[in-house]
Amino acid sequence: MSAPSITSIPKPRSPYKARKTGNFELNSWLFMRGSGLLLVVLVFGHLFVNLMVGKGVHAIDFAFVAGKWANPFWQVWDLAMLWLAELHGMNGLRTIINDYATKDTTRFVLKTLLYFSALIVLVLGTLVIFTFDPCLDPASTLEVCTNR
């Protein structure tokens, strides 16, 4: 007599096929919360300093940016803002692609484009923050350049 052919739950206490999944999704979930909180501080701090302190929005020009990036504090601030915002946005789009792209190929193409664009923004942005030279133009009349 054959056993009844009912698909049933595995016998209790039968060893579960343990698959080590890693904590990537857990960490990415935590990162979204942490980076979100930090970005609130960084972005509003950035807006406050740029738009409200001193002459406010009217002070913003090439020299203003040059002056800010001559200070390592603002370099680190902007770097943190760049990396956190880009990774936060990238991770959000990654989950949206996971949610809505049903075909494996679509998902692969979209994610490749996403990671590629994020990489370009991160590398270029970081490069600009650290190699920015307001006096690249020898004819520059900016105060920081003429006083050298």
Next chain:
Amino acid sequence: MDVTIKILRYNPEVSEDATWESYQVTAEPTDRVLDALHKVKWDLDGSLTFRRSCAHGVCGSDAMRINGKNRLACKTLIKDVNPSKPITVEPIKGLPVLKDLVVDMEPFFDAYRSVMPFLVTTGNEPTRERLQSQADRDRFDDTTKCILCAACTTSCPVYWTDGQYFGPQAIVGAHRFIFDSRDEGTDQRLEILNDKEGVWRCRTTFNCTEACPRGIEVTKAIQEVKRALIFRR
């Protein structure tokens, strides 16, 4: 009163397409949608197919999409679904429809099975029952109410687009044992739900909590599993 029931009919032996069909029935405002469906099946069109067993909100057989929301037909009163307009009845979304309002529940039960919904213990069996304090029992009381009707899982937009996601119900089923002080399989269950298709797919849209005919706080249960994963070490 006269009520129009508009049902999404599907019969793969006749047509590949599902079509809407309307039926006029006489019903009391305090009748249930299930009574109206019975009238359709018994008096108007015997080919109408739907599941129902206990008809009193306990067995979880007759979950369906009524006026766009997942409900149990046996717990939904006609007067609560605006009978002045046609009441739409569709099969629950995200599971393969077999006929009319009957869906294939196997993918749903597979997800439930994969979270090990049974007591896992080690060591010798005690000679008497496994005792538990009232507080320990209360910890997971909410998720013991689940009747496996699939209303939550098939209301979840992530489940609609991604059939790999465990779905709210499987997480509720896991929650019931994860927070049971007598159970020793917590680590295994948490590891299963830490998967790419596990709790992290949840976007907290609260559709599941709204859909649950038992009033289980499904989204809260999912969040508690997330918390348990984060603080488990």
